[in-house]
Amino acid sequence: MKIGFIGLGSMGSAMAPHLIAAGKPLTVHNRTEKKAESLISDGAEFAHTPGGAAQGEIVITMLADDAAVEATVFGEDGILQALPKGATHISMSTISVALAERLAAAHAEAGQGFVSAPVFGRPDAAAAGKLFIVAAGPAEVLDTCQPVLEMLGQRTFFFGEEAAKANLVKLSGNFLIASTIESLAEAFALVGKAGIDRHAYLELLTETLFSAPIHKTYGGLIADERYTPPGFTAQLGHKDMGLALDAAEELQVPMGMASLVSERFLTLMAAGAGDLDWSALGKLAKRDAGDDDAPLAAKG
Known part of the structure; x- marks a missing residue:
């Protein structure tokens, strides 16, 4: 073959x-x-x-x-x-x-x-x-x-x-991943601003209620603040949220969380950080919490 x-x-x-x-x-x-x-x-x-x-x-x-x-x-x-x-x-x-x-x-x-x-x-x-x-x-x-x-x-x-059904399933999965990353980002921003050790917090999450690979992978990237090299960029995340929302509109399914996460990716892109890993939602949440005044992306 x-x-x-x-x-x-x-x-x-x-x-x-x-x-x-x-x-x-x-x-x-x-x-x-x-x-x-x-x-x-x-x-x-x-x-x-x-x-x-x-x-x-x-x-x-x-x-x-x-x-x-x-x-x-x-x-x-x-x-x-x-x-x-x-x-x-x-x-x-x-x-x-x-x-x-x-x-x-x-x-x-x-x-x-x-x-x-x-x-x-x-x-x-x-x-x-x-x-x-x-x-x-x-x-x-x-x-x-x-x-x-x-x-x-x-x-x-x-x-x-129907081939397109696989694409709808994939988009729904990427929506769930992005929503999870945004939730992790906000949670880490909250405990981090209180001075709680981010890696100890990650251990608690992933050794108890949130032991899925998604929580371990993206929780680890956010705890380490390791957003390069990207495995999947924020720009691609924004693209996929748009495709999920297009499919939702066609099927008349409201997806408020997808709209929110799409805007978060767009904020990263507007700041020149669209080529960071999509887990850089963690960097955005930390900045929004007033706990990081560094630019989201280096200006070049």
Whole structure:
């Protein structure tokens, strides 16, 4: 099975090596060829266009946002015109429900398969093959893709034959993560201003009522005030809250917390801190509490 992989950012560059390790012929594409050098040295081929990476049975995209996916699929020498009939596009990006629906329709019309398979996990989890994958699409196409998904993650959760349902589940999960980070940020700002040791507080939380990986990971980042390098940026967090709110409006579901968290990410972006990890909500809460007068981001 020949596989293409498009998008070698922090997540894609951690995922693609698993396909080579599994012995699959791999062709990769990225806007910056330099990011593909390690993969090329391990045996991957480099394609100079998205279409060039979509010549096999499966092509995977792991891209930043709707605009990048649209350009890669529908643009000149894009996936849609190059992917053979019967081959499958696996979209692992966090994109809008509306775009996922459009992709499913376009690929079906072209005689191609389409699966949405966004992931939960940061780059370190991707590198360890420990991602959780949320997948949806036609059953026969999912069956073909499942061995590939198993190379990239520790478990795949299936949500039916409508590909866009996987994207809605992913957006709802990112909303819960962001809401948890905001809650942790405010709690740490409260106890920190009272002079309580932040790491002792973290130990209490994560060894008693809040032992989930989300609390441990993001509570640890906030306690350490370690917001670089980012595993997932505040700017991307803002993007995902917007996509969740778009889906909520379409379904007529009020999401007041999502609106609040979206504004918090926007505040970070307005201060030039959009490229910090999204756990930098902790830095924002500390500043709002009057406990930190340093700029949210260095001015350059």
